[in-house]
Amino acid sequence: MLTYTIQRILLAILIVAMAVATMFLMIHAVPGDPANVMLGPRATPEIKAALRARLHLDEPMTTQLYYFFSGLVQGDFGFDLRSNRPVLDIVLEQFPHTLILVGSALIVSTIGIPVGCYAAIHRNGIFDRVAGTVSVSIIAMPAIVVGLYMLLFFSVKLRLFPVIGAGNSGNWLDYLWHLVLPVLTIGIAWIGYISRIVRASMIEVMSQNHVRMAHAFGLPEAKIISRYALRIAVLPSITMLGVAIAFIFSSTVIAEIIFARPGIGRLLYESVLSRNYPLVMGTVLFSTIFIVGGTTIADLINAMLDPRARKDPG
Amino acid sequence: MAILEPAKSEVAGRGDVRAVLRRLVTDPMGLIGLVIVISFIATALFANILAPYDPDKIDILNKLQGPSLEHLFGTDQLGRDTLSRLIYGAQIALMVAAVSIGIAVVIGSILGSIAGYGPSWLDSVIMLLFDTIRSYPVIMFALAVVVLFGPSLTTIMAIVIATSFPTYGRLMRTQTQTLRNAEHVLSARALGISTPLILMRHILPNTIGPVLIVASMDIPFVIGIEAVLSFLGLGVRPPTPSWGSILNDGFTYIRNSSWILFSAGAPLILVTIGFTFLGEQLRDTLDPKLGRGR
Numbered sequence: 255m256l257t258y259t260i261q262r263i264l265l266a267i268l269i270v271a272m273a274v275a276t277m278f279l280m281i282h283a284v285p286g287d288p289a290n291v292m293l294g295p296r297a298t299p300e301i302k303a304a305l306r307a308r309l310h311l312d313e314p315m316t317t318q319l320y321y322f323f324s325g326l327v328q329g330d331f332g333f334d335l336r337s338n339r340p341v342l343d344i345v346l347e348q349f350p351h352t353l354i355l356v357g358s359a360l361i362v363s364t365i366g367i368p369v370g371c372y373a374a375i376h377r378n379g380i381f382d383r384v385a386g387t388v389s390v391s392i393i394a395m396p397a398i399v400v401g402l403y404m405l406l407f408f409s410v411k412l413r414l415f416p417v418i419g420a421g422n423s424g425n426w427l428d429y430l431w432h433l434v435l436p437v438l439t440i441g442i443a444w445i446g447y448i449s450r451i452v453r454a455s456m457i458e459v460m461s462q463n464h465v466r467m468a469h470a471f472g473l474p475e476a477k478i479i480s481r482y483a484l485r486i487a488v489l490p491s492i493t494m495l496g497v498a499i500a501f502i503f504s505s506t507v508i509a510e511i512i513f514a515r516p517g518i519g520r521l522l523y524e525s526v527l528s529r530n531y532p533l534v535m536g537t538v539l540f541s542t543i544f545i546v547g548g549t550t551i552a553d554l555i556n557a558m559l560d561p562r563a564r565k566d567p568g
Numbered sequence: 569m570a571i572l573e574p575a576k577s578e579v580a581g582r583g584d585v586r587a588v589l590r591r592l593v594t595d596p597m598g599l600i601g602l603v604i605v606i607s608f609i610a611t612a613l614f615a616n617i618l619a620p621y622d623p624d625k626i627d628i629l630n631k632l633q634g635p636s637l638e639h640l641f642g643t644d645q646l647g648r649d650t651l652s653r654l655i656y657g658a659q660i661a662l663m664v665a666a667v668s669i670g671i672a673v674v675i676g677s678i679l680g681s682i683a684g685y686g687p688s689w690l691d692s693v694i695m696l697l698f699d700t701i702r703s704y705p706v707i708m709f710a711l712a713v714v715v716l717f718g719p720s721l722t723t724i725m726a727i728v729i730a731t732s733f734p735t736y737g738r739l740m741r742t743q744t745q746t747l748r749n750a751e752h753v754l755s756a757r758a759l760g761i762s763t764p765l766i767l768m769r770h771i772l773p774n775t776i777g778p779v780l781i782v783a784s785m786d787i788p789f790v791i792g793i794e795a796v797l798s799f800l801g802l803g804v805r806p807p808t809p810s811w812g813s814i815l816n817d818g819f820t821y822i823r824n825s826s827w828i829l830f831s832a833g834a835p836l837i838l839v840t841i842g843f844t845f846l847g848e849q850l851r852d853t854l855d856p857k858l859g860r861g862r
Contacts, residue, residue, distance in 0.1 A: 269696070272700040281716065396840065398796050398812075398815065399815075405819075507707045507708060526711045
């Protein structure tokens with residue numbers, strides 16, 4: 255387990271380094287002077303020169319890359335072109351809102367466990383067929399349509415939920431109320447996904463010897479399912495945790511914009527519109543690091559629960 | 569004998585296609601999927617015949633109308649016919665999906681088969697590339713690329729290719745690994761046939777099927793990315809109609825008319841259901857193993 259842990263963490267660092275390097279090269283792949291691109295055509299030569307000096311743009315590429323990396327290691331994600339504040343400060347201000355959104359969506363996706371379990375027990379019944387068709391359809395449904403339709407029906411038409419904002423953070427009930435639709439927007443596909451996985455593995459587990467033995471002993475059905483079958487059947491969906499984090503985090507952009515919530519996605523969108531390059535790059539890098547960290551932890555949890563997963567790192 | 573063989577397998581191949589089609593048509597899910605997918609492609613191809621109006625024709629007097637006999641899905645804030653815009657939007661959706669997934673499948677298959685067949689160090693390098701790309705948050709990465717290179721259809725397609733080829737690469741790699749020691753591959757190698765030729769002739773035909781099924785199921789996802797970027801105003805430039813930009817019109821005028829938003833979401837939902845149902849059914853029919861765990 256220790257070797258695996260070290261391997262996995264090294265891999266994570268390597269992946270982040272690759273991602274950072276790609277991002278760096280992408281900035282330099284844009285035709286023209288980066289300072290020109292960042293500041294726009296109307297900036298004076300003095301301002302451009304100052305930015306060039308600050309970003310070490312006149313030095314060779316390798317030196318620039320070195321500065322870029324050593325800055326990152328020290329937590330320097332660059333500075334905001336407009337307010338001159340460190341990017342990391344701005345990102346960290348917005349991060350809790352996004353983290354709550356991602357966490358809640360992950361929790362909501364566990365609704366898929368009882369759904370999949372019930373479907374597997376009553377295999378080929380009406381519930382199984384309906385749940386199967388519905389989950390297959392919602393898995394691929396673009397989050398943007400889910401979000402906009404919910405906004406249209408529940409907020410604008412029925413006025414059941416608030417239209418915009420994150421609510422009053424002092425009032426937790428209000429905050430939760432504002433959270434419902436955004437969370438469903440990004441989490442609903444995962445309910446379907448998890449229910450499909452649990453159903454498939456539950457069907458497999460139910461035919462295994464130890465479960466058949468429990469049946470033969472005449473144990474009550476409910477006990478067999480909860481004590482012997484479901485515990486094992488849930489494992490494969492934990493494998494998906496890493497992928498889920500990456501996916502859900504990425505789609506927070508959509509939820510935050512549709513429901514006008516504060517957060518990383520909204521910050522990114524606004525900095526894209528104002529062409530605030532350092533802020534865009536900083537936000538994307540921070541998100542990438544968060545996602546790589548998340549997937550690594552998910553993989554480690556998975557390896558802890560299931561030794562077979564330790565064989566193939568990555 | 570040798571002359572007869574190809575002919576025989578060709579007949580068998582045609583029989584397979586017929587059997588698959590028969591199963592598709594008899595299963596309600598498969599049939600629904602097939603009908604939607606065919607209608608989607610037909611709509612995109614024959615948009616100029618099907619659309620009742622010019623999608624860019626502005627008619628301010630009739631702006632933000634509800635559905636009527638003249639305008640089945642109503643009109644937008646400039647009085648343009650929503651139905652016609654949606655029909656033309658199918659062209660953009662189909663083009664982005666077909667071109668970018670096509671290129672991604674080619675790149676992914678080449679890299680994946682090299683990873684699966686080649687030496688293990690090369691395998692590790694390619695897998696690291698796949699893992700790195702997988703860890704990028706797709707939509708956020710897309711926003712960063714758009715701000716650097718400017719919004720355009722080409723940018724969207726480049727983003728889709730760059731973020732989706734590892735999926736096919738991984739699948740191709742696993743498939744190739746199971747085949748690399750198969751008898752026909754080993755004997756081809758013993759005969760001194762070159763590696764690229766072995767990959768092309770003896771491995772690819774046996775591995776490409778599952779990759780294509782997964783690719784077809786990714787089409788709604790890609791159309792979704794195009795819709796998101798165009799919705800954010802970072803995709804197709806106006807006035808070109810795209811489902812995403814029509815969604816954005818609907819979002820902006822949500823309080824004036826819910827029809828634009830409602831009808832712009834419908835084709836996205838239909839296309840998603842169509843490709844997913846069709847893909848699921850094809851997968852169950854052709855390769856029951858692949859369906860597990862998903």
